[in-house]
Amino acid sequence: MRRVTRTFAVAALATALAVVTGCSSDEPEDTTNAGSGGELAKVTYLTSFGNFGRDAYGWVALEKGFFREAGFDVTIQKGQGTGGNITTIVSGKADYTPIDLTGGLLTFGKGTKDFTAVAAIQQRTMAAIASTSDKKITTPKDLEGKTLADTPGSVVRNLFPTYAKLANVDYNKVKWQDGEAATLIATLGSGKVDGIGQFVVGRPTIEAVTKKTPTFLPYSDYLTDLYGNVLITSTKNAKEKPEEVKRFTQALLKGLEYSLANPEEAGKILQSKDNTANPAAAKAELELMASFVRSAGSGEKIGTIDTQRVARSIAILQGAGQLPQGITPEQIISVDLLPKV
The missing domain is CATH 3.40.190.10 (Periplasmic binding protein-like II)
Known part of the structure; x- marks a missing residue:
């Protein structure tokens, strides 16, 4: 089996009953991971869909300083789902976002191709x-x-x-x-x-x-091979700033892992960013999501992508008439940007 396995340190943040408005990090500070001159790279990150517990890890990465340590000044904005998020990434209005991989394949099949996946968030579709x-x-x-x-x-x-x-x-x-x-x-x-x-x-x-x-x-x-959310960026960003993409991915996944290990704290962090959020519901969502991020018995580490599984997903969609022929996993996944094991 041809497998692309790449490991990321990971953490996450808690859930909300309401959608959160955009928020940026504090004033920049010197960091060995920053760009030339010690400045932080300014990027915009979209949640996958509103501001529920499943997306809390972005806020955790911000609050715990994981983005800053990696050299980023991050603004977080609410996402509107796979289709809307892809449009925002392709237009250059945002830099990174999670989307459902299957939804990404369907969008790619319809002709929107200026985006690429750089890590898995969930090993199974939710x-x-x-x-x-x-x-x-x-x-x-x-x-x-x-x-x-x-x-x-x-x-x-x-x-x-x-x-x-x-x-x-x-x-x-x-x-x-x-x-x-x-x-x-x-x-x-x-x-x-x-x-x-x-x-x-x-x-x-x-x-x-x-x-x-x-x-x-x-x-x-009924669709057992489908991945859940994956982190994407623009094809342009992946080609022109590959090391930056790797650093951002690592920082976000560090937030995911932290959130899964500390769901109660993640819920409280979310509430601190959005006072309408329910920290108990956020904690419960993160606890439920853990098994999707770490697929039991698969042997896969957080963030990994198996291209053969993606190929099987493509075949399922083609068999249902929802995806044209000629699409390969490598067209939507930046294999070279996935960190080595």
Whole structure:
């Protein structure tokens, strides 16, 4: 098996019930990792989707000084999902962001190719359809005749045709409507829709907001080879600043690892950045996410990418008619930027 395994030191930050506004680090200070003249490189980082616990590790890396130690002055802004985040990266309005790898492949297949993945955040996809027990959606077939909401560029929404095909669901009998990252869970709680696109680690936040028992239909039940989020940057950035990309990746993953090891502290850090955040929900999300970041029994280390697994994911999407032929893992993954084991 051809495997690209690269290790990163890692940490993360806690979850939120509301979306956070952009925030930058403190005044620069001298660091041996900084650029010429000891100045910190200014970069903008987007969370993957709003400001939930699954994205807290970016704030942890900022608060604990991991970015500064690596030579960066980082501004963190809320993300709007895979599609929107890719657009922001390609346009040069942001430098780094996590996106769902499968969503990235689908976007790449449609012609947007000026981005590249440099590390895995989750070894398995966390994509799912979320509902509440009163909607009685317990099997994929129950989705027929229902209305679901998600952002237009969400991987859950864009991957749904493939999931529906494998799960024997009539895609044409399911209605989708547009939603916003900040209000999706509240929309579900109001009863205006039957389900929403969501990551499985969102269970604690959904329960806290809706005051109902959450139910999930995980895509991983039918799509076993799919990765979850991966860190991306622009192709231009990867080519022109490879060492900077490596340093940033290491600092972010250090934040991820720290967050998983200290979820309660990460939750409190998140709340310090956004006073509407629920630290208990953030802690619970991080605890649920740990098994996706460290796939049990796989032997893989945090941040690694197996190109053969990616190739199998590509084949699945091609078989479902969602991806054209001729796409290879190396076209969307910067193998040379993944740190050596």
